[in-house]
Amino acid sequence: MSLTGKHILSCDLFDRDMLEELFLLADLLQPVARGHRVCRVLEGAVLGSLFFEASTRTRLSFDSAFLRLGGAVSDTTGVTVTSITKGESLADTSRVVSGYFDVLVVRHPDEQAVHEIASATHVPVLNGGNGGGEHPTQALLDLYTLRSEFARMGKSLKGSRIALIGDLRHGRTVHSLLRLLSLYEGLTIVCVSPPSLPMPRELLDRAARRGHRIEETDNASVGLKDADVVYATRIQKERFTSTETAFDYSADFRVDGALVNGVCKPEVVIMHPLPRDSTAGANDLSNDLDQDVRLAIFRQTDAGIPTRMALFASVLGVAHQVGSSLRDADWYRPKYIGPNDAPFYSLQ
Amino acid sequence: MSLTGKHILSCDLFDRDMLEELFLLADLLQPVARGHRVCRVLEGAVLGSLFFEASTRTRLSFDSAFLRLGGAVSDTTGVTVTSITKGESLADTSRVVSGYFDVLVVRHPDEQAVHEIASATHVPVLNGGNGGGEHPTQALLDLYTLRSEFARMGKSLKGSRIALIGDLRHGRTVHSLLRLLSLYEGLTIVCVSPPSLPMPRELLDRAARRGHRIEETDNASVGLKDADVVYATRIQKERFTSTETAFDYSADFRVDGALVNGVCKPEVVIMHPLPRDSTAGANDLSNDLDQDVRLAIFRQTDAGIPTRMALFASVLGVAHQVGSSLRDADWYRPKYIGPNDAPFYSLQ
């Protein structure tokens, strides 16, 4: 099935073939994402970036992806409510802005809003995160990163042991990622969380039905044993209900050098959706791994550009034109983006 | 008279010939506005979008219009006041930003501000709404929509009956629209409002002097009888003075299916500047007309793009280059923007 003209609201839209097609396109777009080549297939197209709640990095990543395809972007953060405060329905807002743009990215704190907006327009709507719901492009870039890391090491995803650790109850990104991972074969999914913050049962059952092995534990050393991938989630204080407390989120679920070196596979891939809480005693992913080549967190955020470019090109039906449209860029680019970037990960 | 280099501050600037020229250009730019063709006549030009008060849809519409001409946009909402809070005069602010941009769009809550800004620069300034003053581009897109609807039906504006209903005292858009309608011949303008919220006398007298027939009533059934056009205005609670109350704005002035089907001409065109208040008991334009092909409110907002594109191209003196500059766009566009779009109104 083609993605052309589709709304991208949930990970459930994707099957294996669509993912493969999307990731091959992302590979093709990598040199553009990295600023080595120029692609103008969307020159003349305009993206409406509607953020009903602030999420700077997500907005900037979508913006950059669309701009690097030659398109133009019109942004709005929060202020979109000016008309809504006047009693306008989401359906009206959606239909109005749809007359201005070729594609919309919508971020909204209310889980239902993005669906209401999408149902009022035939202009493709991309879900940039809908409250406690999904964040499909985050899951796509996570999976794309995982796929790239395995490919570099010549490892196959099949049979690998993937540990998801932290607040698995509110971690929207791990929910979406699990939906996508379930499409693959023979994985062992290890869920490491406090008993009070478990992965939703429905998602675990779905993965089990697809033949994956599921393990649950509240012991990090046990859960991360021989892990090929460790995906740490950040603490979602803002989503805690009154009955839950951040207290549950103790140092027992902190991923640091000692834990990784102690129990994981030597070539383990360490991931995190970011932002991570680096304040003292936050018990989030430790900074003592910052110079560790296995830390893939910034390769993850970097992957957001080619992934979102591929999604835009697919939804707008220009994917087939990308290959023939590339030309060299001739402005300066550093060999590495960050001082701690792994030697194998250069922009050249 | 040519619009090149002109400030567009008031509807009074326009005569019939200028409107015709502008609307023909808008017709030519429709395929670009709809994303079927690409126009780059303003590639290299930069628009400064200065919104001293938030008005998301107006800003996005101007942005999209300029971007679809190949130009670039730099936005600012509210924050412009950072220098003004330091005691800077509007004249200084105007002259400074004029050195950065090729054209300015200014939205300001104070009616005089846009005039102060325009008088301090020779860079064209477009009025994006100045408090209780005017909103010329809204009036232009309203008239362009009206013209298009009549053209489609093969009707002539001359002799038609146009009902303006609601808060005609604070309704800036109906004031500007009436100024433009007065340029045409032989219209019957029916003003339907509570006695306390009438159309300003000065505007009615001007229209009468130009030979138009004026009727005033506070009875919607009487006022909308045999109407060719019904233009409903939204309630302007925020502009009410302490002595006035929204109480005056009762269900008596609500435009809904029963009223329209009961008294209007069968082919009546129903318009509204939007946003409309769709909350319960708002007594604004009813949602029970949403699937009615005669409801032109979204064709109205869509018309903002070609109208503003035509204005930018005219003010910047590139109108004559538009025709020869168009090329096909090849990204996906839906046949209809919204699920309720009328069959005759498709993007193909």
Next chain:
Amino acid sequence: MSLTGKHILSCDLFDRDMLEELFLLADLLQPVARGHRVCRVLEGAVLGSLFFEASTRTRLSFDSAFLRLGGAVSDTTGVTVTSITKGESLADTSRVVSGYFDVLVVRHPDEQAVHEIASATHVPVLNGGNGGGEHPTQALLDLYTLRSEFARMGKSLKGSRIALIGDLRHGRTVHSLLRLLSLYEGLTIVCVSPPSLPMPRELLDRAARRGHRIEETDNASVGLKDADVVYATRIQKERFTSTETAFDYSADFRVDGALVNGVCKPEVVIMHPLPRDSTAGANDLSNDLDQDVRLAIFRQTDAGIPTRMALFASVLGVAHQVGSSLRDADWYRPKYIGPNDAPFYSLQ
């Protein structure tokens, strides 16, 4: 030394040769800055404009400069803190956004932040003002303006008398300007300020060591006597500590027609970083000079575009391509930007 790939954090980076090279490039880019020619050397490149505090004119100037080189811009004002409020380190923020953009402009109220951000990325970072620290591009455009004014009059900077007047203690821009002026020869720098708001000793000593003549006075008539240049600074109320008071900033340090005509050289160049406080009794640069051709304050702000364009082109290593990339622009441009622009200063 080449600027390609460099972070531009402080004026101390520059030597005379680099300044000359930069200013020659700025001269070449003037027709583009003024909208007469189009340059697309950065088509495909994306700027990340990260303003951790609002500074509208600075942001707009950087945006316009980058856009006029054919690049695209993604803006963020204040909202960047969404991830930082979640405990993210500046190093993480920097590395993440560096994966999205080819160059960053950073404005931050904390003097150290821009250095932390720059040290976490190899993507060039331009300092857009770091609290009480520096504002290098402001100093560059000030010097470029001064150089242009002298060139027009056929005067040499060498031996000229440059008066800096006002709050020289908190005036970040005069600090940066003095750093750059120190690179030239045989200047007389006159510092006119209240005794409580003097130019920092360290900067005066540096200038003296380089052979410049330094004078300090709290008497404006004495300080501005025979001045070739008068650089007035705005009152920095927001930077005053509790022990200091705006009271020190009396009318004694106000630059107006009477003072200028009374004591300065007839061809004196009057400058100010803007914004200036034009409210009654502000004692900032007087408006009675607004029609005086010697008032260079808007030629100063205009100079921000070619200067910042030159900086972007240099840092991104495309300076050598500019000359061969220019084509004529054909949209309308006024002969003068402002009604008070001096006859010698036209856009034609």
